[in-house]
Amino acid sequence: MTGSVWAFSRALSSIKTRLISKELANICVPFSAVRCFSVTQARNMKLVQFTYNTKPDEVRAGYMEGDDVVDLNKADGSLPLKLVDILKLDCAVERIAQIKAKKPQGVPLSGVRLEAPITNQDKVIGVGLNYLDHCKEQNLTPPEVPMIFSKFSSVIIGPNDAVKLRTEITQSVDWEVELAVVIGKECTMIDAKDAYNYVLGYTVAQDISARDWQKKKNSGQFILGKSMDTFCPIGPWIVTADEIKDPQCLDIKCTLNSVVKQNSNTCQLIHKIPDVIARLASVMTLYPGDIILSGTPGGVGMHRNPPEFLKPGDKLISEIQSIGTLETRVVKFDQCGCK
Incomplete structure (x- = not known):
């Protein structure tokens, strides 16, 4: 083909590529294959912070176990009370997962008040x-x-x-x-x-x-x-x-x-x-x-x-x-x- 036809063909191909890319960007395509996680089933958690009805001024970290709340500090007294402080520890999530795997007893939601699940963060x-x-x-x-x-x-x-x-x-x-x-x-x-x-x-x-x-x-x-x-x-x-x-x-x-x-x-x-x-x-x-x-x-x-x-x-x-x-x-x- 002539130089002008070749140039026009290249330009048309480039426009098509950009249009296709724009359309694909709006499609929900799961990309879990490239996710960088190494997890076990025990890590699947809903993390909370809460106060006991009897101690409304003491915020504590826990996780949901069905309709109950498990108090992390009660399950492991070495853990801080608040979630942000637990996260500062080495292997924090793994330590929580280990507690969860042992299935400690929780308390009904009726006995606590759910607070913001994370507080005292930097930003x-x-x-x-x-x-x-x-x-x-x-x-x-x-x-x-x-x-x-x-x-x-x-x-x-x-x-x-x-x-x-x-x-x-x-x-x-x-x-x-x-x-x-x-x-x-x-x-x-x-x-x-x-x-x-x-x-x-x-x-x-x-x-x-x-x-x-x-x-x-x-x-x-x-x-x-x-x-x-x-x-x-x-x-x-x-x-x-x-x-x-x-x-x-x-x-x-x-x-x-x-x-x-x-x-x-x-x-x-x-x-x-x-x-x-x-x-x-x-x-x-x-x-x-x-x-x-x-x-x-x-x-x-x-x-x-x-x-x-x-x-x-x-x-x-x-x-x-x-x-x-x-x-x-x-x-x-x-x-x-x-x-």
């Missing part, structure tokens, strides 16, 4: 504009690199706590259901192919956001709009990573007052979990207990017509397939700090 990190449908509802081009922001770790609350609205300073508080990735061991300067080795597991989260403070009242910086007290419910437990076949092919849904607002799948994630972890670890050290909020799908209140926002008396139900359901009440902020 809570968010990824913005990371779902295709969320970008589409804003008519935005998906970002070429992950858009990273932070929330203070003090925002974390559990499945029995309420989001508390400071209605005197904001009337634009939004919901954002998210898959939360929990880091299990310290990592820095790692490759994406190794990222899953550092994941403890996953939980359900709400990246509650005061949109007026996020967009206008802090010169475009997200931190104050994202970090008001109680603005990150998580729970009810952390499902260990070996229970999740593919974290990027899970149904994810948010319901407000019995009306479905967000209904999507994590296959819509633009920047995949291993790539996000590797990018973060290239500039900072991630520590045990650190949380990465992987992004929210379309359906948030700010982009509805007309916009909708949370108010005292609302009830959020956040669900992620294979992980669980997180129910969250919305109340007016009370300076006494009562639960």
